[in-house]
Amino acid sequence: MLPLTCSSSECGQIDPVISQFQSGKPLEASTQLDGLIDAFTGDAHTEALAAAYFYKGRFSRLQSAYDESLIAFERSLELFSTLENPAPKASVYSELARLHRARCEFSDALEYAYLALNTYQILEDASGQAEQKVIVSGILISQGRFEPALALLQHVLKEEPVSQEPAVVGRALYYVGTAYMQLEQYQMARQYLKDAVETLKQLPNSFFLGEAYISKGKLMLRQANYAEAKGWFANALSVFAGMNASAEMHLTHSLIGLAAVREGNVSDGMKAISQAMDFALQRDIVPLQLELHLVHAQAMRMTDAHEEALMHIRQGQELAQKYGQIGMQAEFLREKADLLFQMKNYRWAYQAQEKSQKLSTSLVDELRIQPLLQQSAQLQVERQAESIDTLKRDKAIELARAEQRNLRNMLILGSLVSLLMFLFLLYSRYNHRRQNLLLKREVKARTAELEQKNKQLKDAYKTLEDASLRDPLTGLYNRYYLKSRLPGELKRAQFAYTATHAEADEGQSDLLCFLIDIDYFKAINDEHGHLSGDRFLVQFTRIISDVFRDTDLQIRWGGEEFLIICRQSCRTKMAALIERFRQAVKSHIFELEDGARISATCSIGFCAFPLDIQQPFKMQWEQAFSIMDDCLYAAKLSGRDCWVGLLEATISDKPISAPANPLAGRYKLSSVNIATSLNNTASITWPYE
Numbered sequence: 184m185l186p187l188t189c190s191s192s193e194c195g196q197i198d199p200v201i202s203q204f205q206s207g208k209p210l211e212a213s214t215q216l217d218g219l220i221d222a223f224t225g226d227a228h229t230e231a232l233a234a235a236y237f238y239k240g241r242f243s244r245l246q247s248a249y250d251e252s253l254i255a256f257e258r259s260l261e262l263f264s265t266l267e268n269p270a271p272k273a274s275v276y277s278e279l280a281r282l283h284r285a286r287c288e289f290s291d292a293l294e295y296a297y298l299a300l301n302t303y304q305i306l307e308d309a310s311g312q313a314e315q316k317v318i319v320s321g322i323l324i325s326q327g328r329f330e331p332a333l334a335l336l337q338h339v340l341k342e343e344p345v346s347q348e349p350a351v352v353g354r355a356l357y358y359v360g361t362a363y364m365q366l367e368q369y370q371m372a373r374q375y376l377k378d379a380v381e382t383l384k385q386l387p388n389s390f391f392l393g394e395a396y397i398s399k400g401k402l403m404l405r406q407a408n409y410a411e412a413k414g415w416f417a418n419a420l421s422v423f424a425g426m427n428a429s430a431e432m433h434l435t436h437s438l439i440g441l442a443a444v445r446e447g448n449v450s451d452g453m454k455a456i457s458q459a460m461d462f463a464l465q466r467d468i469v470p471l472q473l474e475l476h477l478v479h480a481q482a483m484r485m486t487d488a489h490e491e492a493l494m495h496i497r498q499g500q501e502l503a504q505k506y507g508q509i510g511m512q513a514e515f516l517r518e519k520a521d522l523l524f525q526m527k528n529y530r531w532a533y534q535a536q537e538k539s540q541k542l543s544t545s546l547v548d549e550l551r552i553q554p555l556l557q558q559s560a561q562l563q564v565e566r567q568a569e570s571i572d573t574l575k576r577d578k579a580i581e582l583a584r585a586e587q588r589n590l591r592n593m594l595i596l597g598s599l600v601s602l603l604m605f606l607f608l609l610y611s612r613y614n615h616r617r618q619n620l621l622l623k624r625e626v627k628a629r630t631a632e633l634e635q636k637n638k639q640l641k642d643a644y645k646t647l648e649d650a651s652l653r654d655p656l657t658g659l660y661n662r663y664y665l666k667s668r669l670p671g672e673l674k675r676a677q678f679a680y681t682a683t684h685a686e687a688d689e690g691q692s693d694l695l696c697f698l699i700d701i702d703y704f705k706a707i708n709d710e711h712g713h714l715s716g717d718r719f720l721v722q723f724t725r726i727i728s729d730v731f732r733d734t735d736l737q738i739r740w741g742g743e744e745f746l747i748i749c750r751q752s753c754r755t756k757m758a759a760l761i762e763r764f765r766q767a768v769k770s771h772i773f774e775l776e777d778g779a780r781i782s783a784t785c786s787i788g789f790c791a792f793p794l795d796i797q798q799p800f801k802m803q804w805e806q807a808f809s810i811m812d813d814c815l816y817a818a819k820l821s822g823r824d825c826w827v828g829l830l831e832a833t834i835s836d837k838p839i840s841a842p843a844n845p846l847a848g849r850y851k852l853s854s855v856n857i858a859t860s861l862n863n864t865a866s867i868t869w870p871y872e
């Protein structure tokens with residue numbers, strides 16, 4: 184703090200108050216100062232009173248009581264104006280410049296700063312001039328006018344001989360650092376702020392040391408080094424607490440809060456920020472409000488509360504515009520660009536960035552433009568990278584969709600193929616079944632047809648067989664038929680006389696064999712014609728059918744000769760049966776083709792089979808037939824219209840020495856039972872006699 188030139192002895196009373204303020208007891212110092220003002224008022228201690236008001240204004244300004252400060256400075260200026268020495272007035276001008284800057288009243292601030300500068304120039308006070316240049320630079324930086332600010336500061340630091348004074352050098356370094364910070368040249372900013380801190384530390388108590396700490400903390404925040412940022416903010420807090428700089432303390436608390444939010448302690452962080460904002464609004468401290476809107480916006484951005492962040496940016500922008508804080512406007516635009524970028528709203532982010540750039544272009548030189556362009560370029564690159572990412576993502580999504588489409592198509596195709604296959608299988612099965620049914624029907628039809636054909640064939644065969652086995656004229660079986668039936672019948676008759684069957688058959692198993700021959704049939708043919716002979720034969724056959732059973736074998740043996748074999752009969756009934764037949768023929772009137780009606784007779788030879796019932800297998804059929812034929816011949820020889828036959832005989836192995844008749848001798852019959860329709864056996868004329 185620059186000493187106020189005061190020649191009055193009373194001014195000495197103020198020195199301990201200043202020391203007390205500088206030693207961190209601002210409230211006590213303010214109270215004592217009010218006491219001195221009261222003491223000096225009314226007396227002719229104008230200079231001391233003016234000095235007291237000056238310090239009251241200064242204390243009030245530092246404690247953010249700007250209205251009180253303004254009143255005190257105006258009173259001080261008024262009092263100093265009555266004095267001839269212009270030097271103290273320059274100090275008041277300088278303070279008023281700072282006060283107006285603190286209230287964002289930049290034109291007033293600049294006016295007072297230039298007034299002070301002029302005064303120091305008149306007074307040839309190099310130190311004062313340097314001080315004013317630094318103040319002007321600070322105001323210009325607040326306005327975002329970096330070019331003239333940096334030029335002035337450069338001048339102070341390099342060319343002014345007083346630049347070695349730590350208070351001036353420290354403040355100049357601080358402003359250069361903040362300017363570079365706003366230009367986002369963090370390397371440079373870090374260097375200048377470090378130097379500023381080192382320089383300002385030499386002073387007993389410096390407001391700017393606290394400001395420098397804050398700037399260093401902000402730098403660390405930007406680099407996400409929250410622990411170090413909080414360290415710098417703590418340092419700042421201790422400086423500001425020492426002078427009860429409540430506005431700065433609240434700002435520092437809010438920045439600590441922002442660090443906490445960034446570290447994840449959202450609730451505590453936001454609480455500190457809100458409290459600071461309440462204070463700023465209550466005291467109507469515009470720069471603090473601006474800073475806090477920015478802090479708020481940053482904190483909200485960190486917690487993804489985009490709408491609230493935008494609201495603070497808007498409010499901050501309006502306020503910055505209202506108070507001509509172009510630097511802050513640019514800050515808000517940058518924050519907006521960051522926020523929109525975070526929201527991936529690249530188009531608007533780019534526009535905000537461009538706007539910020541335009542806003543600053545008129546106020547800054549290359550140094551200013553370059554980093555902005557850099558940032559803009561970086562933003563564009565990031566935007567493009569983001570676009571490429573988006574494109575890649577879109578492409579990947581498109582590819583995935585295409586793949587999905589392909590899969591879906593494949594699935595649909597697969598399903599269709601499956602469905603078609605299923606339908607085909609169904610159709611095949613249906614077709615198969617249909618074909619099976621048709622086939623079955625066909626087979627059935629064919630089987631029926633085949634059965635029919637078989638039947639027809641059988642019938643045809645039967646017809647053929649019948650035709651070949653039957654006599655076409657009389658319809659009786661022929662001798663071929665006999666060939667097929669005879670062996671079985673002979674066996675049955677023979678076995679009937681064995682021990683096992685005899686009882687069961689009780690003599691009902693004989694074969695009665697008759698050989699019938701029509702007498703003088705040739706004469707019928709001769710007299711009445713062959714057709715008449717045929718007709719006779721048919722009628723003769725009917726008599727056979729009437730007398731004999733259907734089950735008997737009725738054979739036309741040849742010409743007018745018939746063989747009848749009665750099955751399962753008894754030989755005792757043989758004579759009666761054949762006599763009945765002979766009578767039937769004899770009594771029948773045959774109607775001939777020529778209209779003649781004639782009577783006829785027949786001759787019969789017969790033989791029961793087996794002939795020897797004790798030795799049923801002794802005689803074969805051929806021998807039995809031969810005997811029967813001989814009997815027929817005997818009947819013919821014996822006068823016709825009669826029957827001769829053998830009922831039973833005993834067959835001998837040896838020749839018979841004195842046979843009863845020629846037949847017995849011829850067939851080695853030791854005993855023979857002959858039956859005849861003649862009077863007796865002696866009446867028979869045997870063919871061998």
Ligand SMILES: Nc1nc2c(ncn2[C@@H]2O[C@H](COP(=O)(O)OP(=O)(O)OP(=O)(O)O)[C@@H](O)[C@H]2O)c(=O)[nH]1
Pocket residue numbers: 700701702703704705706708712713714715716717720741742743819
């Ligand atoms: N109409 C006709 N005549 C037949 C048939 N078969 C044979 N005859 C004739 O029957 C006659 C048989 O004559 P014979 O063998 O001399 O016998 P017969 O005249 O009956 O004299 P006996 O047997 O001695 O009483 C022959 O003239 C044959 O031609 C036939 O199917 N139809």
